[in-house]
Amino acid sequence: MPAKQRIVSPQELADRLIGDDVRQARAAIAAVKQAHQRALNADREFASGRRNATARIASALADRDAAKNAGAAVEAG
Numbered sequence: 743m744p745a746k747q748r749i750v751s752p753q754e755l756a757d758r759l760i761g762d763d764v765r766q767a768r769a770a771i772a773a774v775k776q777a778h779q780r781a782l783n784a785d786r787e788f789a790s791g792r793r794n795a796t797a798r799i800a801s802a803l804a805d806r807d808a809a810k811n812a813g814a815a816v817e818a819g
Contacts (some may be wrong), residue, residue, distance in 0.1 A: 769812060776804050 750758075783797040 769808070772808055772811075776801070776808060779804070 780801055783794060783801060786797070787793055
């Protein structure tokens with residue numbers, strides 16, 4: 743079908759068909775990555791006996807971004 747005759751764009755169609763599934767999968771992947779990084783940071787802190795302020799800040803920022811993205815996904819849905 744010619745582009746001018748299409749009712750919706752391919753991007754909009756894909757977003758409506760599988761957009762929620764993709765968003766949920768990406769959120770789950772991000773949560774696993776964050777949990778893995780927190781575990782690595784905790785292990786490093788335990789092994790060294792010192793806290794890593796940079797890693798703690800990075801973890802907090804990642805948690806904040808994840809919460810913001812989860813809120814955006816809820817608003818979009």
